[in-house]
Amino acid sequence: MTVTEESFDVVVIGGGPVGENAADRASRTGLSVALVESELVGGECSYWACMPSKVLLRAGAVRALARDTPGLTDPGAPDAAAVFARRDEITSHWDDSGQVSWVEGAGLTLVRGHGRLAGERLVEVTAPKDGPAAGFGAAAEGDDAPVTRLLRARHAVIVATGSVPVLPDVPGLAEAAPWSSREATSADAVPESLVVVGGGVVGVEMANAYADLGSQVTLLARGGLLSSAEPFAGEMVAEALRAAGVDVRLGVEPSAVERAGGTVTVTLSDGGTVTAAEILVATGRVPRTADLDVAAVGLDESALGRGGALVVDESLQVTGVPGGWLYACGDVTGRAPTTHQGKYQARVVGDVVAARYGTQEGDRSPTAGDPVPGVGAEPARWSRYAATADQDARVQVVFTQPQVAWVGPTEREARAAGLPVEAVSYDLSWVAGASVESPGYAGRAQVLVDTQRRVLVGATFVGPDAGEMLHAATIAVVGQVPLDRLWHAVPAYPTVSEVWLRFLESYGL
Numbered sequence: 001m002t003v004t005e006e007s008f009d010v011v012v013i014g015g016g017p018v019g020e021n022a023a024d025r026a027s028r029t030g031l032s033v034a035l036v037e038s039e040l041v042g043g044e045c046s047y048w049a050c051m052p053s054k055v056l057l058r059a060g061a062v063r064a065l066a067r068d069t070p071g072l073t074d075p076g077a078p079d080a081a082a083v084f085a086r087r088d089e090i091t092s093h094w095d096d097s098g099q100v101s102w103v104e105g106a107g108l109t110l111v112r113g114h115g116r117l118a119g120e121r122l123v124e125v126t127a128p129k130d131g132p133a134a135g136f137g138a139a140a141e142g143d144d145a146p147v148t149r150l151l152r153a154r155h156a157v158i159v160a161t162g163s164v165p166v167l168p169d170v171p172g173l174a175e176a177a178p179w180s181s182r183e184a185t186s187a188d189a190v191p192e193s194l195v196v197v198g199g200g201v202v203g204v205e206m207a208n209a210y211a212d213l214g215s216q217v218t219l220l221a222r223g224g225l226l227s228s229a230e231p232f233a234g235e236m237v238a239e240a241l242r243a244a245g246v247d248v249r250l251g252v253e254p255s256a257v258e259r260a261g262g263t264v265t266v267t268l269s270d271g272g273t274v275t276a277a278e279i280l281v282a283t284g285r286v287p288r289t290a291d292l293d294v295a296a297v298g299l300d301e302s303a304l305g306r307g308g309a310l311v312v313d314e315s316l317q318v319t320g321v322p323g324g325w326l327y328a329c330g331d332v333t334g335r336a337p338t339t340h341q342g343k344y345q346a347r348v349v350g351d352v353v354a355a356r357y358g359t360q361e362g363d364r365s366p367t368a369g370d371p372v373p374g375v376g377a378e379p380a381r382w383s384r385y386a387a388t389a390d391q392d393a394r395v396q397v398v399f400t401q402p403q404v405a406w407v408g409p410t411e412r413e414a415r416a417a418g419l420p421v422e423a424v425s426y427d428l429s430w431v432a433g434a435s436v437e438s439p440g441y442a443g444r445a446q447v448l449v450d451t452q453r454r455v456l457v458g459a460t461f462v463g464p465d466a467g468e469m470l471h472a473a474t475i476a477v478v479g480q481v482p483l484d485r486l487w488h489a490v491p492a493y494p495t496v497s498e499v500w501l502r503f504l505e506s507y508g509l
């Protein structure tokens, strides 16, 4: 085994969307940054998650739009081969050279291989002797001698290793070799029938996509659908999936699974059975820390958060590590596991590191003068060095038909946090713009008003393209815009955004 040692100002472990952004921001004030990636630069999101899943949903969404528009005829079921071909383009055929060019263009040093924490400010990277991580599996099996590169960070190490899917402990499930989201997003054929386990975001999106593509889908949820959203959102998605032919079964979970020949049989907790050609397990993800050797920096299991998350403060500094040199962002923190929130964290942590240790001017924004918090000190809320929106204004869009989009807490979460909220709900089909879009338009929206401060703290939109309506609400929540000022934000006629006026009128303005 060959061992080499190099020094950088900053080492980032994990080259997904979050690690790339953290590395880029950290380098802005002249710091040298190494970015360690064991698989594909761009991470889960680019190749097996956000991007391919959205492409698999797109043709069905456009078909639904055509069917709902008088004057157009149903274009028919999507051509699955063409949809998969577009998916292959958007994933660059699982080739990361485009993203590698971006990394190099940004002045970062890409280090291929698996990174582990090896001590204070020290990262050990194991990689095949030649070539990229794609050959790493072969090397681990002994085809090639691994090379160990020791990367010494002069200032900081940022962990952005993402998350891995969870396989529930159900008899026969592992032996049945189920699909995870990776297989679901990279498949080349549509199974005749598919049973989806899990009523969360992956479950509903993939049930929708495969039903659109012609599979007979059964969706099993142990509670309702989309339990992290407002209850009416999950109910509307369940209704729409059923209308699209999906067999949605709520309040059940698998108790045994068996694959025999070309058929998977799932025995359910209510005693029933479901058979299908394929099974997709979408029962959540946990932070990827199991193969990071956190014990080497003094973090035992009790120091980790839910599912093994790296626990961070609001500046994304890992708590419990003396010296304040270890940071984390993205799914590995378990705070808000979406790409956009992870990239927001990346901007915060990158700016913290750049400001603490950099030497050059790299920031001309109006908030550049915010005081940099001392190591271990909590930053001021809403300063550029605090990921405040993770707590107060987290956003998510689920790309089903209808889409579900929300910012901030649900009503239940807000009340549990002691906020004095009143929910104002409105049927989107009553807005003039909705009737222009389609006579059968179905949608609902709700805002949460903090009745003491008279500002919005949350909002949920369910309907066609609801995701595109979300950002106005996010700005109102983050900006804590008083209702009396919001009254002057005039929505154009006839857009669906007129619901903003209806919210305020319904509240009594």
Ligand SMILES: Cc1cc2nc3c(=O)[nH]c(=O)nc-3n(C[C@H](O)[C@H](O)[C@H](O)COP(=O)(O)OP(=O)(O)OC[C@H]3O[C@@H](n4cnc5c(N)ncnc54)[C@H](O)[C@@H]3O)c2cc1C
Binding pocket: 013, 014, 015, 016, 017, 018, 019, 036, 037, 038, 039, 040, 041, 042, 043, 044, 045, 048, 049, 050, 051, 053, 054, 113, 114, 115, 116, 160, 161, 162, 163, 181, 185, 202, 288, 291, 292, 329, 330, 331, 332, 337, 338, 339, 340, 341, 342
């Ligand atoms: C099916 C699906 C659809 C999704 N759709 C959306 C969506 O539409 N919108 C959205 O916002 N979010 C979506 N998400 C969530 C989103 O994919 C994640 O939140 C996002 O990828 C997190 O980014 P990350 O950089 O933290 O982790 P990842 O994208 O997982 O990247 C981590 C990277 O680190 C590398 N790595 C891990 N350990 C090591 C190590 N020890 N050494 C070196 N490299 C390592 C991995 O190879 C990987 O490249 C979806 C998720 C799934 C599963």
Ligand SMILES: NC(=O)c1ccc[n+]([C@@H]2O[C@H](COP(=O)([O-])OP(=O)(O)OC[C@H]3O[C@@H](n4cnc5c(N)ncnc54)[C@H](O)[C@@H]3O)[C@@H](O)[C@H]2O)c1
Binding pocket: 168, 169, 197, 198, 199, 200, 201, 202, 203, 205, 221, 222, 223, 226, 227, 252, 253, 254, 282, 283, 284, 285, 337, 338, 396, 397, 398, 399
């Ligand atoms: N559009 C998006 O933003 C998007 C799309 C897909 C995924 N994601 C992210 O990816 C992550 C993973 O998504 P996910 O859907 O796998 O997780 P999730 O946490 O959203 O949902 C998991 C579901 O599985 C159920 N479940 C858990 N254990 C179970 C068991 N043993 N038996 C039966 N059901 C069980 C849960 O009740 C829940 O409904 C999420 O954090 C999500 O935010 C985001």
